[in-house]
Amino acid sequence: MAAASPLRHEVKRVYKELLYLGREYPLGFENYFRPRLHKAFKAKSGLQDEDEIKKSIAQAEYVKKGQ
Amino acid sequence: MFRTALLRSARCLAQTSAQAQQPVIRRAVASPFISTRISTPATSISAVRCYASGSGLGQEEITGRIMDLLKNFDKVNDPSKLSAASHFTNDLGLDSLDTVEVVMAIEEEFSIEIPDKEADAIHSVSQAVDYIMAQPDAH
Numbered sequence: 001m002a003a004a005s006p007l008r009h010e011v012k013r014v015y016k017e018l019l020y021l022g023r024e025y026p027l028g029f030e031n032y033f034r035p036r037l038h039k040a041f042k043a044k045s046g047l048q049d050e051d052e053i054k055k056s057i058a059q060a061e062y063v064k065k066g067q
Numbered sequence: 068m069f070r071t072a073l074l075r076s077a078r079c080l081a082q083t084s085a086q087a088q089q090p091v092i093r094r095a096v097a098s099p100f101i102s103t104r105i106s107t108p109a110t111s112i113s114a115v116r117c118y119a120s121g122s123g124l125g126q127e128e129i130t131g132r133i134m135d136l137l138k139n140f141d142k143v144n145d146p147s148k149l150s151a152a153s154h155f156t157n158d159l160g161l162d163s164l165d166t167v168e169v170v171m172a173i174e175e176e177f178s179i180e181i182p183d184k185e186a187d188a189i190h191s192v193s194q195a196v197d198y199i200m201a202q203p204d205a206h
Contacts, residue, residue, distance in 0.1 A: 009183055012167050019171065034168075041164055 007053050014060045129199045154191040177205040
């Protein structure tokens with residue numbers, strides 16, 4: 001819980017943006033996109049290194065652009 | 068109820084008048100690349116709105132609506148633990164990402180926008196209710 005808060009905000013912001021974008025995902029939102037997005041973020045929830053987290057955020061931004 | 072109806076009709080009126088004005092504006096503006104949406108409906112709505120009157124949302128109503136919303140949220144693993152004092156993480160078994168989703172759902176339910184900073188501080192039903200109570204824009 002005591003993670004660096006600026007990065008924490010960043011992660012939540014990008015998560016929220018992806019959720020908004022995912023509503024129009026062709027394979028479905030509730031049963032496809034949302035669980036998968038959650039899993040993808042959850043898989044990286046253990047990251048401690050700031051650079052690693054930043055890299056992951058950049059990856060999320062990349063996914064956002066691709067949509 | 069009357070206020071909502073008034074607002075809605077005002078919005079309709081603003082939109083129709085905006086649409087009616089559009090051709091005129093389009094003719095006046097030479098370049099087709101300039102956006103013709105000059106008149107914003109928001110300004111005409113604010114003219115009708117009475118800011119002095121309260122939001123009209125009672126604490127019980129807000130709590131009820133938030134509880135309903137959480138009841139329909141599929142990640143709440145134990146609906147029996149759901150109460151006005153429930154903590155999202157400790158009582159309902161939601162993680163921080165789920166909390167983001169709950170806050171998003173609350174934003175939509177009350178048609179407001181919660182800034183990231185304030186959204187971060189909402190971790191329980193009672194905190195959400197307090198926040199909505201403090202928002203005059205909440206519907």
